[in-house]
Amino acid sequence: MNVAFLGLGAIGAPMAGHLAAPPFALTVWNRTRERALRFVETHRGARVADTAAEAVRGAEFVITCVPSSREVEALVDGELLDAIPAGALFIDCTSGDPATSRHLAERLAERGIGFVDAPVSGGVIGAEKGTLTVMVGGDAALLDRARPVLAAFGEKIVHCGAIGAGDALKAVNNALLAVHLWxxxxxxxVLERAGVRADIALDVINTSSGRSNASMNLFPERVLTRAFPRTFRLALLDKDVGIGADLARQQKVPAPILQLTAELFRMAHATLGEEADHVEAARIVEQWAAVTIGGPRPSADAPTGVSPNNELEQEL
Amino acid sequence: MNVAFLGLGAIGAPMAGHLAAPPFALTVWNRTRERALRFVETHRGARVADTAAEAVRGAEFVITCVPSSREVEALVDGELLDAIPAGALFIDCTSGDPATSRHLAERLAERGIGFVDAPVSGGVIGAEKGTLTVMVGGDAALLDRARPVLAAFGEKIVHCGAIGAGDALKAVNNALLAVHLWxxxxxxxVLERAGVRADIALDVINTSSGRSNASMNLFPERVLTRAFPRTFRLALLDKDVGIGADLARQQKVPAPILQLTAELFRMAHATLGEEADHVEAARIVEQWAAVTIGGPRPSADAPTGVSPNNELEQEL
Amino acid sequence: MNVAFLGLGAIGAPMAGHLAAPPFALTVWNRTRERALRFVETHRGARVADTAAEAVRGAEFVITCVPSSREVEALVDGELLDAIPAGALFIDCTSGDPATSRHLAERLAERGIGFVDAPVSGGVIGAEKGTLTVMVGGDAALLDRARPVLAAFGEKIVHCGAIGAGDALKAVNNALLAVHLWxxxxxxxVLERAGVRADIALDVINTSSGRSNASMNLFPERVLTRAFPRTFRLALLDKDVGIGADLARQQKVPAPILQLTAELFRMAHATLGEEADHVEAARIVEQWAAVTIGGPRPSADAPTGVSPNNELEQEL
Amino acid sequence: MNVAFLGLGAIGAPMAGHLAAPPFALTVWNRTRERALRFVETHRGARVADTAAEAVRGAEFVITCVPSSREVEALVDGELLDAIPAGALFIDCTSGDPATSRHLAERLAERGIGFVDAPVSGGVIGAEKGTLTVMVGGDAALLDRARPVLAAFGEKIVHCGAIGAGDALKAVNNALLAVHLWxxxxxxxVLERAGVRADIALDVINTSSGRSNASMNLFPERVLTRAFPRTFRLALLDKDVGIGADLARQQKVPAPILQLTAELFRMAHATLGEEADHVEAARIVEQWAAVTIGGPRPSADAPTGVSPNNELEQEL
Structure with a gap:
């Protein structure tokens, strides 16, 4: 199966890695060529293309994994529309927006090219282990065609609905992550200022009704430790929450908490810049409250119950 | 150990049940006398008092478990202050508010009576099994005195800080529950309206970064099934979110999401009345969006992955 | 000057009335034909067209005044694009959205037709008196061409910027109206519940720093009197706030109050239906608060300072 | 009439100035003694007291005009309760909170001292001219007694309701100011970023339905000019919005916009510090949006319609 993989970022590269051996014949392309060259050094079965157009020539499957639908659209408009063979299947693993996906699907259909949106969840670790969850929007028959490729990196492949349904679900999931985080x-x-230590608070919350992925994983591992590893950019979460909030408005669903959260992440993005990790949003709350959540204590009684965790990426 | 237990509600009664045998000598009282009579029918070791004042006479430990700090204050002002023996320990298991707890502690201290706030989490099931989490605010020495009593119904007893710290943590935990629920x-x-079924969405979210206790338990068991069992009143969750939001303001912490959520639950409470369950807040969102989350489908492909669960109460 | 006027609603009809005599030669069209027939009965100088396409044949100026950009787009796509003469100027007086206006302008430009967005403010009274404010987006030279037509119904004609600028300003103005109203x-x-009568409160606010058009006009004339005349539909204000909120998001401006207000009006629209007046949003607040703002008092001391006003429309 | 005036701030000093001549016998006190000495230099009829207790000795009227109810309470608890003669009337012109006012009234009543809350609006200019609006809460008979004193600096004296009603109305007025400002x-x-100049936008909004005191006065005079004069501290407006928001919660009125605005001003206060003027809240929005509202333009077409105004204070 001839596969073209475009976009070898933190998630894309390990995903493509699972396609670099038979039965797949893999051609890769990346905007920054160095990344593509590095990829083929460790994946000898793969071939580097000089251009995106060259990558897709002869492809049966074209996979994109780029920051946003804007980049997908730019690629399709720029080079791909004329280069992808009729009969191919375009699998967009970008965390995209449903409207652009529908628009792309229409344009590709005119050339006889199928389209599914297929954003993933599971983070770098999931991509490396091939245990990603893949949320697929589009025709069931196209999903069946895509399945062998998706199964190479995905453990759980879920048909969410028509084109854009995968994007929609990914955006809402990430919007909920953002709500819980903030x-x-x-x-x-509030509790720190009221004299309740964050580690004690999390110890209770995480066995109680207020727990979430944020309280169970992100805060113990990343905030209380003050580690704030950079695994998923705040800028991208801002984009995802924005997609979810826009979808709510298009669907005429009053969603005050999602909308407010979109504003808060927009503001955090403007304040913290392009490189900040999404969990650093907590720093804004800390600044506003003039308090540190966790961190070193004057006395020796260090936070307890927080174990080092190598699977930081797993949830993203 | 002589224990007086005031307030035999859904949580209070099973808590008191663990104190109805030696080494405890239990006297109970409840505003509605029938509940107290019913309690002693099944707990022959306990005695019913005609009044709250009578219940606390001779008590070493006075435990209250009532709807809010307002009721605790009314009891203390009304009958208890003069009736509780000097040297006794007042353990308030109400989900109370920190300021009132501090005020009560001061007044009781003037009479030589100790006070700890000790709200619980774990629901009816946890109360029955004696596996509650108890969040204690107050002096460490008083907690040590209270420990044998608390251990009768609590598995995890956490010292959260000074007086009011238990209340604060309970309120914030419940406020987060409210945020996640809404x-x-x-x-x-939004997803249902965009054509993504809620059962499919939850199947994905619950293995992804957007999951919370609400998505993992409340929605599958209570909303998608349309069961909406009445286990924890929306009116009480409204009260708890309000305590959390007020605490944020007192602590001068800008907390836009907590505050907005307090408004939404206030509004839901006003709309749905006193008897509605807290999960019925989802009905308001459904009405606004003109959509049903889950529920019967036209076709035969019923929601999957939702198992009946007898432990609905566990998380509350 | 040959003018085609499409859309004879509450505002459109009196606007068109100013164009029904020389130097203008007016052809009108309305989706509901009866309105057009009624219009020409009282404006003998105007001619009714059977179709929108017929109306614009030979026109130098095409004016649209319809509920939203969606209807303008439907007209252009459906009948107008092929029917409007090259060289004509399309003046869209709809309270539209900037993106659609830009899109329309491009498509019309391909046929040699100019475009300006020109939403109006001033209400029915302003339209009748010819004292509207017109907010114009588009090329300055095109505005110069449009000016004689706009001056027929507009007193203040403001060049706001490029295409869409008129729409943007109108949307933001109406979004502020919505914020102030709610x-x-x-x-x-809050004040009524705290024992401060609304008429007394407004008497003070309206000479103080908290005053707005809402407090100075809408509440005294429409809410305290319980008149709630239907002059501007809540559904349309919901649309306008939505345009403003979408624009904020497109421009990447964190605007929490505008976004929250958009949610509240979306919800009020869903609750009160299509026919409710925009001021009836106050009824939602009243329901939530279980209070009436103003209205009959038990005693004889009726609200003061509220004079009947025939110019209710003036502000809209 | 023996009058003691405590608190000679920006508003208090000119208010007291109207009481420094017969029929009034005025004694003043200020925490920072220099201000009191400066006051009597220009008001030879007034006498300086060394302490607050000395100031009120023999007073028929005690007037306080301090930053918040907290300072009033500290004065009453500290020195005043024992020093004010029975039969005197305590007139609190502070922008206070209703609950503290009720509490103070009770304590003063026990000593036979009357109390009215009487916050003012009209700013420094209004205080100087004696044209303030006075919002009075308390007994009508006490207001009648207070009237000669209030009339010295107030033009419009409004009986708002029971004790705390004046505070409540002042807080809500200022909360609305805050909403409109933000x-x-x-x-x-949003408009600036969309290419619509703020001066043009205000020119239209101020003749349309979106206008408010903020758009008509504060933005043209203070923001577009980049003058941001320091006339009313953001810290005090934060306090007032907080009083309004707390009152909404106590009254069980869902008020999402007031509550969100309280959070925004809390955050702005934390960010901009104690000395910032309230209008500088606009700077936060500018930072988030990466845009300047008004200010110098590259070209010569300066903002129009913005006249210098010496009455900046008038609205506050």
Whole structure:
């Protein structure tokens, strides 16, 4: 199976890695060529293309994994529309927006090219282990065609609905992550100021009804430790929350918490810049509250119950 | 150990049940006398008092478990202050507010009576099994005195800080529950309208970064099934979110999501009345969005992955 | 000057009335034909067209005044694109959205037809008196061409910027109206519950720093009197706030109050239906607060300072 | 009439100035003694007291005009309760909170001292001219007694209701000011980014339905000019919005816009510090939006319609 993989970022590269051996014949391309060259050094079965157009020539499957639908659209408009063979299947693993996906699907259909949106969840670790969850929007028959390729890196492949349904679900999932992240920061900041230590608070919350992925994983591993590893950019989460919030508005669903959260992440993005990790949103809450959530204590009684975790990426 | 237990509600009664045998000598009282009579029918070791004042006479430990700090204050002002023996320990298991707890502690201290706030989490099931989490605020020495009593119904007893710290943590935990409940309803309503079924969405979210106790337990068991069992009143969650939001303001922590959530639950409470369950807040989102989250489908492909669960109460 | 006027609604009809005599030669069209027939009965100088296409044949100026950009787009796509003469100027007086206006302008430009967006403010009274404010987006030279036509119904003609600038300003103005309307309702509801009568409160606010068009005109004339005349539909204000909120998001401006207000009006629209007047949003606040703002008092001391006003429309 | 005036700040000093001549016998006190000495230099009829207790000795009227109810309470608890003669009337012109006022009234009543809350609006200019609006809460008979004193600096004296009603109305008025200030900044920031100049936008908005005191006075005079004069501290407006928001919660009125605005001003206060003027909140919106509202333009077409205004204070 001839596969073209475009976009070898933190998630894309390990995903493509699973396609670099038979039965797949893999051609890769990346905007920054160095990344592509590095990829083929460790994946001898893969071939580097000089251009995106060259990568897709002869491809049965074209996979994109880029920051946003904007980049997908630019590629399709720029080089791909004329270069992808009729009959091929375009699998967009970008965390995209449903409207652009529908628009792309229409344009590709005119050339006889199928389209599914197939954003993934599971982070770098999931991509490396090939245990990603793949959320697929599009025709069931196209999903069946895509399945062998998706199964190479995905453990759980879910048909979510028509084109854009995968994007929609990914955006809402990430919007909920954003809500939980910010609200947990608010709650812990209030408690710290009221004299309740964040590690004690999390110890209780995580066995109680207020727990979430944010409280169970992100805060113990990344905030209380002050580690704030850079695994998923705040800028990208801002984009995802924005997609979710826009979708709510298009669907005429009053969603005050999602909308407010979109504003808060927009603001955090403007304040913290392009490189900040998404969990650093908690720093804004800390600044506003003039308090640190966790971190070193004057006395020796260090936070407890926080174990080092090598699977930081797993949830993203 | 002579224990007086005031307030035999859904949580209070099973808590008191663990104190109805030696080494405890239990006297109970309840505003509605029938509940107290019913309690002693099945707990022959306990005695019913005609009044709250009578119940606390001779008590070493006075435990209250009532709807809010307002009721605790009314009891103390009304009958208890003069009736509780000097040297006794007052253990308030109400989900109270920190300021009132501090005020009560001061007044009781003037009479030589100790005070700890000790709200619980774990729901009816946890109360029955004696596996509650108890969040204690107050002096460490008083907690040590209270420990044998608390251990009768609590598995995890956490010293959270000074007086009011237990209340604060409980309020923030419940405020986060409220945030997650409402925002997940928003997200699922948007997805349903965009053509993504709630059961499919939850199947993905619950293995991804957007999951919370609300998405993992409340929505599958209570909303998608349309069961909406009445286990924890929305009116009480409204009260708890309000305590959390007020605490944020007192602590001068800008907490836009907590505050907005407090408004939404206030509004839901005003709309749905006193008897509605807290999960019915999702009904408001459904009405606004003109959509049902889950529920019967036209076709035969019923929601999957939702197992009946007898432990609905566990998380509350 | 040959003018085609499409859309004879509450505002459109009196606007068109100013164009029904020389130097203008007016042809009108309305989706509901009866309105057009009624119009020409009282404006003998105007001619009714059977179709929109027929109306614009030979026109130098095509004016649209319809509920939203969606209807303008439907007209252009459906009948107008092929029917409007090259060299004509399309003046869209709809309260439209900037993106659609830019899109329309491009498509019309391909046929040699100019475009300006020119939404109006001033209400029915302003339209009748010919004293509207017209907010124009587009090329300055095109505005110069449009000016004689706009001056027939507009007193203040403001060049706001490029295409879409008129729409943007109109949307933001109406979004502010919505913010003021809702927040004033909140404030007066709080005061009524705290024992401060709304008429007394407005008497003070309207000479103080908290005053707005809502407090100075809408509440005294429409809410305290319980008149709630239907002059501008809530559904349309919901649309306008939505345009403003979308614009904020496109421009990457964190605007939490505008976004929250958009949610509230979306919800009010869903609750109160298509026919409710925009000021009836105050009824939602009243329901939530279980209070009436103003209205009959038990005693004889009726609200003061509220004079009947025939110019209710003036501000819209 | 023996009058003691405590608190000679920006508003208090000119208010007291109207009481420094017969029929009034005025004694003044200020925490910072220099201000009191400066006052009597220009008001030879007044006497300086060394302490607050000395100031009120023999007073028929005690007037306080301090930053918040907290300072009033500290004065009453500290020195005044024992020093004010029975039969005197305590007139609190502070922008206070209703609950503290009720509490103070009770304590003073026990000593036979009357109390009215009487916050003012009209700013420094109004205080100087004696044209303030006075919002009075308390017994009508006490207001009648207070009237000669209030009339010395107030033009419009409004009986708002029971004790605390004046505070409540003042807080809600200022909360609305805060809402309008922030939302107008949001709207103008969006427009600037969309290419619509703020001066043009205000020119239209101020003849349309979106106008408010903020758009008509504060933005043209203070923001577009980049003058941001320091006339009313953001810290004090934060306090007032907080009082309004707390009152909404106590009254069980869902008020999402007031609550969100309280959070925004809390955050702005934390960010901009104690000395910033309230209008500088617009700077936060500008930072988030990466845009300047008004200010110098590259070309010569300066903002129009903005006249210098010496009455900046008038609205506050």
């Amino acid at each position: 609200s947990t920061a608010e709650g812990l900041a | 925002s997940t309803a928003e997200g699922l309503a | 927040s004033t309702a909140e404030g007066l509801a | 939302s107008t900044a949001e709207g103008l920031a």
